[in-house]
Amino acid sequence: MKTLILSTAALALGAGMALAQDTIRLGTEGAYPPFNLIDDKGEVGGFEREVGDELCKRAELTCEWVTNDWDSIIPNLVSGNYDVIIAGMSITDERDEVIDFTQNYYPPASSAYVAMDEGVDLTGGVVAAQTATIQAGHVAESGATLVEFATPDETVAAVRNGEADAVFADKDYLKPVVEESGGELIFVGEDVQLGGGVGLGLRESDTELKEKFNTAITSMKEDGSLNELLKKWFGEDTVTY
Structure with missing residues (x-):
């Protein structure tokens, strides 16, 4: 992770x-x-x-x-x-x-992007990730604007409140978050293998x-x-x- x-x-x-x-x-x-x-x-x-x-x-x-x-x-x-x-x-x-x-x-395993809209720009938009993670490093090199948060919950909240277009994290962490969102959050883009x-x-x-x-x-x-x-x-x- x-x-x-x-x-x-x-x-x-x-x-x-x-x-x-x-x-x-x-x-x-x-x-x-x-x-x-x-x-x-x-x-x-x-x-x-x-x-x-x-x-x-x-x-x-x-x-x-x-x-x-x-x-x-x-x-x-x-x-x-x-x-x-x-x-x-x-x-x-x-x-x-x-x-x-x-x-x-x-x-x-895979890291993945989650957003509230399929049309988000993952390479030119704003992407949230947890501070000091390999996901944050990947976003920083992707061309997107990286916003970092101390906890994973805060990265998801940033998407919900409009601070970020998407969150990038371990897919196994994001799966239950997406499932429990009632369709509010969706996986977007391609999975990425890191680490x-x-x-x-x-x-x-x-x-x-x-x-x-x-x-x-x-x-x-x-x-x-x-x-x-x-x-x-x-x-x-x-x-x-």
Whole structure:
């Protein structure tokens, strides 16, 4: 799903071995359903909650969940506020220069445009996207005027209130938004493939933790349990392994 640049000094500050701690802290946004959300009990829920809990179980790790705003999610990983990002974060070369990634647990999938009118200009108009996402980067290079918002809900609201002609985001995020709009919102234009799928983000120094999670992800792919969760949260027609 979702370009933050950090200095080498900041990266060094965050260096450390997460496995030296008793508890591994999983950082997520809690505002990007169905990837991650805050449920009626005020707890982290969604696809990534189920995936994260199962990965920790298989890796024999004690884990706790921490929420963090998207625009500071990489800096706060590096500075040690948590040990893992599990927040719909797409694997990109730019991010990989700052942090490390596991293999993907959500395959490369489509981003899409949603608008209130089929005739909107996607390359010359105004397009909303969430700040610091690969979708925002794509819009900035497309010729359209990019308007950025801190949360995905605000990007959709911008279309509804006329601040933007369209919103560009992960298609799996936009599907339920469109379905629940009663025809007010529609998909427009062509889908776009971006990124290398979604992976866990870790500090470069946490190589042992990365290996544990990679092993757990592989086991979920091999036994089909990851595909079951993908279908549960994104529908039977979603891309699987």
